[in-house]
Amino acid sequence: MTIRVLVADDHKVVRKGLRMFLAADPELEVVGEASNGAEALRLAGQLEPDVVLMDLLMPVMDGIAATEAIRRELPGVEVIALTSVLEDNAVYGAMRAGAIGYLLKDIDAQELCRAIKQAAAGQVSLSPSAAERLLREVPPPADPKPLTHRETEVLQQLALGKSNQQIAKDLVIADKTVRTHVSNILSKLGVSSRTQAALYAVRSGLVELESPDRTTWTE
Amino acid sequence: MDRVKQRLLPLALGPSAKALLAAAAVLMVLLCVWWYAVRWYEARLLSEERVEALAETSLRGNALSLAINRRLARLQGLYAFVQVESAAEDLDARFEAFAEGLYAVAQGIRYLAVAPAGTVRYVYPQRGNETLLGYDMLQDPRSQVRADTERAIESRHAVATGPVELFDGGLGLIARQPVYQGETFWGLVAIVLDVPVLLQDAGLTGDSGEFDFALRDSEGQVFFGPDPIVDKNPVLVRVQLSEETWELASIPVAGWGSATAGELLIFEVGGLVIVALLAGLAYLSVNRQARLAEAVRRRTGEISSISEQYRSIFESTSDGLLIFDLEGRLVDFNPAASHMHDYTPASFAKVEPKDLIHPTSMPLFDQLLERVRANEEFHGRGMGLHQDGTPFHVEVDGTRFVYRGEPHALAVVRDVTEEVQAYQLLEQRVQQRTHELATLLDASASIASTLELRPLLGLVLDQLGKVVDCAAASILLLEGGELRNIVHRGCLSGEDPSLLPFVGKGDRDLWTRMLGNEPLIVDDIQGDGRLARALRKALESHPEGPHVRAWMGIPFTIQEQLRGWLFLYHRQAGAYTSHQAALAQTIAHQAATAIENAHLFAQTRRLAALEERQRLARELHDSVSQVLYSIGLAGHTALTYLEQDPDQAVEPMRYVLSLADAGLAEMRALIFELRPDSLEKDGLVVALTRQAAALRARHELEVKTELCQEPDFPLEVKEALYRIAREALNNVVKHAQASRVVIRLPHPHDAAVLEVQDDGVGFDPQREYPGQMGLNSMRERAAELRGALEIESAAGEGTCLRVRIPAT
Incomplete structure (x- = not known):
């Protein structure tokens, strides 16, 4: 089953390039193109893609507003911010709006395909520099409660960008147990998303952020 | 009189004081009149009273006289008896019988006596008078009585003496008559009367009624009644005895005037009341008159002084005052007005407005008249004329003014030449100062701008x-x-x-x-x-x-x-x-x-440099970086296909090449932007062509250019047109969702014109758009060069933006 992708970018050259590039991966299918945020929101509602690649600087409605609207109205649609902008509030804004990934337009093209697939599986993808920004920008949880040993292990895995199934497989526990652990972790840390939990893990040294020249920190 | 009046007037404090004075004078006169009237009336009353008293007294006097004479008449009877009977032997008896008859007739006879040769031989009644027998009358110790007796003998008439104190007491009236027998003195007959009885008979004793009476004898001795009466202006009535005269004096019991006092009092009081009323009336009438006169005098004074004041203000005020009738003829003026225009007052009276007002200011004068006719105020500044025709600055206030009962225009004219000159001088100085400051500012700016x-x-x-x-x-x-x-x-x-x-x-x-x-x-x-x-x-x-x-x-x-x-x-x-x-x-x-x-x-x-860099960064992001990213994507794709299915790699490779072209176009456009003199050097047409190329490359828009030969516009016009074109194209890319764009630069006639037209979604030019799509900055750019921006657009109809900058 292919992953259905909606591309939202105001630059036609980028849309066309992306469509061409993603078409080369048989697991991915570009189902639509939007030239601004409003169009992206409309097409997301119509096409119900699995993942939206969202440029942030767009006319009419910017990417962050569109991300927020899509995540609010279509919780099943994951959004990856794909942008050449690297500003603190853009990263933070996109994450707060509910983007599951934040990728710069300078990454290795293969990483893009992988990030789309991870997003479709509910996994966080952050380009390393974006992650650094987030660490600086996102306030630490106000009053985190101590995690159990198992929960810490799960958090480590989560922070490495693994999906629940992968974590279950690697730790040899049931999927359901992983979900319970994740839920407990979120509530104990007082955060609302896996991304924020992963950031907490990075911040508290549970996982090492890999060097920026390496593409991402997954696996 | 006048002088007195003048001297008094300042003292006469006011109308009421004058009225008081007048009233007092009237009162004095009336009081005099009253006084005399009262005195006259009093005298009249008194004389009436006296007449009454006289009547009463006369009555009493007569009564007394009658009483006396009736009794003295007994003496005549006795005389006759003696004449007849003196020789009779039985004279004793006869006398007694005769005397008894005489005596019985009336009371008040003390006795009757016959004294042959002066010695009393017979007396009746004998009882009580025995001592008289033998009494020689000629030897009476009372000189008066004796003298009267002698006078009686000599005159052969009866003589009455009295009142005298009788020997046996009491007051009496003695009357004696000598009796002659032939020429021979025989003796005397005498009668003595009791005066009190006489008085009682005359009604003078006892309660004598309203009057007090007094009697005095011929010697003036009061022998009856209260002594002081004779000193109180009594009414006097003579009572004639044989040879003597008594006077009966009387005054009212309560004194003169007492009976009429009430009447007099009424008269006095009545009179006084009338006097007072009259005086009051006089006061009121004089006072009212005086008040009226005073009010009139004062008002007259006020009016004349006000009018004098007005006149003197009019004459002396330093502002020129000119009174015109509503047709604009000069009617009156003050010396300041004539002086201001260098005329003598006499010659000024003949001038016309055109002689006084500079031709450029005549409309102001008409305006003044018009406003005054409409009963409004006028204020303005203009130019006046001296007699020699030189102008001067004036400030004029015009107002409606009633002059001799008719509406007129009063123009208050102030020579403000000095003020205007001072103001001009001030302006000059301010300009000079501003210039200095500007120079200084320039200097410091140039120093500062070197950053040194x-x-x-x-x-x-x-x-x-x-x-x-x-x-x-x-x-x-x-x-x-x-x-x-x-x-x-x-x-x-x-x-x-x-x-x-x-x-x-x-x-x-x-x-x-x-x-x-x-x-x-x-x-x-x-x-x-x-x-x-x-x-x-x-x-x-x-x-x-x-x-x-x-x-x-x-x-x-x-x-x-x-x-x-x-x-x-x-x-x-x-x-x-x-x-x-x-x-x-x-x-x-x-x-x-x-x-x-x-x-x-x-x-x-x-x-500023940072902003410029940021702008460039954005430009790069919007253009070249996207192209490069896309090239990367297409390259990756081509690589992927080369490994799997080389045929499929052709399309991405072609795309890479086209993107490289586009990137080049973008870079040229950007470099054009970066070079400050590029527009001047390459010209507007080249710049627009590059923009069109970049647009095609970046957005795959169909961009058409209809451009004339490089026009001969000033650089700032070219710059404005180029910036506006860029902004307009930017809008097309961002908002229009157009597929075709036309850029037109027609051959210029009277104005530089540039058009950017698209076939996009269009918009309502009247609406406000957040961020304004740069429309305001485009308008401002055009307006700076006195140009204008026109936008024709409607939803779904595309947009045509036209900028027109007039040739200078």
């Missing part, structure tokens, strides 16, 4: 030299924790003063002070003070050091932060005072301001 602080601070020091006496001066800035000389005037002018840091850091106390914010004065740095010693050491290596005696340091701050010091050196000890410190402080302030300005300017420039 030193010349500016040098100027500051030069300025300082004019204000505060010093051998040398320097400005030091606090940089990197030490004070560095930036500029210096003195021994080492010309050398680079920045080489000389202030070496005061070694002394903790001195350095603490240098980091403080207090001006420092050292009278003599060769002296012994702690500060002097520290400073001496600090300035040891300073070229000024050996010569300096007095020293002054003025700190200056920027936004309350110490930024540096102003040092002044003097070769004379004690040269600096707090006054000079204050002066130097103002200079230091300027230095601070100069530094701050320089910093701000630099900051602004940095900001």
Whole structure:
């Protein structure tokens, strides 16, 4: 089953390039193109893609507003911010709006395909520099409660960008147990998303952020 | 009289006082009249009373007289008897019988006596009168009686004497008559009457009624009644006895006037009341009249004084006053008005408005008349004319004015020539001052724009030299924790003063002070003070050091932060005072301001540069980086296909090539942007063509250009057109969702025209759009060159934006 992708970018050259590039991966299918945020929101509602690649600087409605609207109205649609902008509030804004990934337009093209697939599986993808920004920008949880040993292990895995199934497989526990652990972790840390939990893990040294020249920190 | 009046009038305080005076005069006259009337009436009453009294008294007098004479008549009877019977023998008996008859007739006869040869022989009644027998009448001890007796004998008439005190008591009236027989005296007959009885008979005794009576004899002796009556203006009635006359005097019991007193009182009081009423009436009428007269006089005075005042104000006011009728004819004026126009009053009366008003100001005069006719005020400034035709500035107030009962226009004219000239002079000075300031500002701006602080601070020091006496001066800035000389005037002018840091850091106390914010004065740095010693050491290596005696340091701050010091050196000890410190402080302030300005300017420039860089970054992001990213994607794709299915790699490769072209176009357009003289060098047509190419490459839009030959516009027009075109194209890309764009630059006729037309979604040009799509900045650009922006658009109809800039 292919992953259905909606591309939202105001630059036609980028849309066309992306469509061409993603078409080369048989697991991915570009189902639509939007030239601004409003169009992206409309097409997301119509096409119900699995993942939206969202440029942030767009006319009419910017990417962050569109991300927020899509995540609010279509919780099943994951959004990856794909942008050449690297500003603190853009990263933070996109994450707060509910983007599951934040990728710069300078990454290795293969990483893009992988990030789309991870997003479709509910996994966080952050380009390393974006992650650094987030660490600086996102306030630490106000009053985190101590995690159990198992929960810490799960958090480590989560922070490495693994999906629940992968974590279950690697730790040899049931999927359901992983979900319970994740839920407990979120509530104990007082955060609302896996991304924020992963950031907490990075911040508290549970996982090492890999060097920026390496593409991402997954696996 | 008039003089008296004049003298009195000031005293007569007012109308009521005058009326009082008049009333008092009337009262006096009336009182006199009343007095005389009362006296007259009183006299009348009195005379009436006296007449009454006289009547009463006469009555009584007659009664008395009758009573006496009736009784004395008995004497005649006795005389006759004696005449007849004197020779009779039985005279005794006969006398007794006859006398009894006489005696019985009336009361009051004391006795009757017959005295032959004067000696009483017969007396009746004998009882009680026995002692009389033998009494010789001729020898009466009472001289009066004796004299009367003798007179009676001589005159042969009866003589009455009395009243006399009778021997046996009581008051009596004695009457004797001699009896002659032939020529021979025979003797006397006598009768004696009791006066009280007579008086009683006459009704004078007892209750005599309303009157008191008194009797006096011929000697004037009062023998009856109260003595004082005769002194009280009595009514007198004679009572004739035979030879004597008594007088009966009477006055009313209560005195004269008492009976009429009531009547008189009524008359008096009545009279007084009338007098008072009359006087009051006189007062009122005089007072009213006087008041009226006074009011009239005062009002008249007021009116005449007001009118005089008006006239005198009119005459003496320094503003020219001109009265025109509503047709604009001069009717009256004051001397100031004629003087203002250099006319004599006599000749001024004949002038017409056109002689007084400069032709350029005639419309103002018409306006004045018009406003006055409409009963409105007029205020204006214009030009008046002197008699010789030279103009002068006037300020005129016009108002409606009733003159001789008719509406007129009053024009108040003020010569404001001096004021206007002063104002013009002031304006000149302001302009001059503005010019100076502008020059100064230009100078400081040019200095600041070099970002070179030193010349500016040098100027500051030069300025300082004019204000505060010093051998040398320097400005030091606090940089990197030490004070560095930036500029210096003195021994080492010309050398680079920045080489000389202030070496005061070694002394903790001195350095603490240098980091403080207090001006420092050292009278003599060769002296012994702690500060002097520290400073001496600090300035040891300073070229000024050996010569300096007095020293002054003025700190200056920027936004309350110490930024540096102003040092002044003097070769004379004690040269600096707090006054000079204050002066130097103002200079230091300027230095601070100069530094701050320089910093701000630099900051602004940095900001501007930063903005420009950011704009370029955005441009790059929007154009080249997207293209490059896309090239990367397409390249990856091509690589992927080359491994799997090389045929499929062709399309992405072609795309890479086209993208490379597009990137090149974008880069050219960008480089064009970056080169400041590119528009001037390459021209507007080239610039627009490049934009069109970049647009095609970047957005795959169909961009058509309809451009004329490079037009001969001024550079600023070309720049404005190019910027507007770029902004318009930007809008097309961002908002229009168009597939076709046409850029037109038609051959110019009277104006430079540029059009950008698309087939996109269109919009309502009247609506406000958030961010305004740059429309405002486009409008402003056009307006700066007196141009205009037109937009034809509607939803779904595409947009045509046209800018038109007129040829200058």
